[in-house]
Amino acid sequence: MPSRKKARGRQNRAKKEATRTVEQRSLWEPTVLRGNPGVVTVPCEHTLTAPPQIPPEGPAVSFMNHIAGLGFFNKATLFRIEPLMKTCFDAVLSLRLPGVRKEDKERSLVIDLLLRFVRNSFVRDARIEGEKWYYQYHENEAAICCMIYLLELLGTYSDMIVVRRRAAKMGNKLAGGNRRDAVKFVAKRLPCTCLKELHSITRMKVAKEGQCHNCAKQIPRSQLHVCTGCMMVEYCCRECQRADWKDHKQFCGYPEVMSRFLHSDYCVFKRS
Ligand SMILES: [Zn+2]
Ligand SMILES: [Zn+2]
Numbered sequence: 505m506p507s508r509k510k511a512r513g514r515q516n517r518a519k520k521e522a523t524r525t526v527e528q529r530s531l532w533e534p535t536v537l538r539g540n541p542g543v544v545t546v547p548c549e550h551t552l553t554a555p556p557q558i559p560p561e562g563p564a565v566s567f568m569n570h571i572a573g574l575g576f577f578n579k580a581t582l583f584r585i586e587p588l589m590k591t592c593f594d595a596v597l598s599l600r601l602p603g604v605r606k607e608d609k610e611r612s613l614v615i616d617l618l619l620r621f622v623r624n625s626f627v628r629d630a631r632i633e634g635e636k637w638y639y640q641y642h643e644n645e646a647a648i649c650c651m652i653y654l655l656e657l658l659g660t661y662s663d664m665i666v667v668r669r670r671a672a673k674m675g676n677k678l679a680g681g682n683r684r685d686a687v688k689f690v691a692k693r694l695p696c697t698c699l700k701e702l703h704s705i706t707r708m709k710v711a712k713e714g715q716c717h718n719c720a721k722q723i724p725r726s727q728l729h730v731c732t733g734c735m736m737v738e739y740c741c742r743e744c745q746r747a748d749w750k751d752h753k754q755f756c757g758y759p760e761v762m763s764r765f766l767h768s769d770y771c772v773f774k775r776s
């Protein structure tokens with residue numbers, strides 16, 4: 505019977521989907537909820553306030569599961585630097601998750617969950633890994649921070665060009681930077697004594713770094729030169745700026761389409 509076969513197929517698909525949802529949720533929920541009671545030594549927001557109520561389902565939860573499927577909560581995920589911001593935009597604008605963009609409550613919940621995820625894994629990992637923690641930087645941290653920033657912007661500005669421009673600038677900084685930038689980003693947004701402490705230690709140990717837009721070399725930010733045409737992309741030397749000009753001149757002066765994290769055709773396509 506073909507109809508019975510179809511029904512069984514539907515059932516199997518639903519079962520698979522349910523298993524996948526549980527797996528994706530397990531990638532973020534435990535870290536969000538665990539205030540690291542075992543490793544937090546100072547009295548802190550970690551132990552003093554209750555974690556947010558996470559509903560069984562809804563736009564925020566499906567959004568979190570969706571980006572879990574994209575590898576946002578996996579340290580081993582390598583986000584290709586080029587389309588990182590595009591990945592964030594696509595996830596937010598994706599029609600499957602309209603609630604996150606429209607409803608403020610859901611958007612704020614996602615921001616809260618993401619901040620807690622990064623904060624809790626920072627505090628936990630720093631205690632476990634010790635000295636070497638300060639010098640590692642996982643691409644998924646930059647990706648999560650970019651996502652948080654994008655969601656904040658969407659709640660603040662209705663002009664998408666402004667959102668894209670600001671998101672691109674922060675994306676450049678976070679993806680080209682190191683742990684110092686990510687820790688600062690989270691510490692600024694989530695009151696937590698342990699994270700503040702981590703931030704001040706990171707500031708002593710790790711120099712501000714940025715990435716040359718041409719050769720991708722990571723060097724101290726003070727040694728980078730910014731393009732005066734747009735004040736957005738940076739180069740390690742004059743030669744690199746010259747070498748990149750034939751590509752960069754198409755975008756220079758159009759900051760909203762200029763980030764290497766936003767593909768030019770994507771921007772042109774979305775700008776209309
Ligand atoms: Zn804390
Ligand atoms: Zn260079």
Ligand SMILES: [Zn+2]
Binds near residue numbers: 732734735736752757
């Ligand atoms: Zn420029």
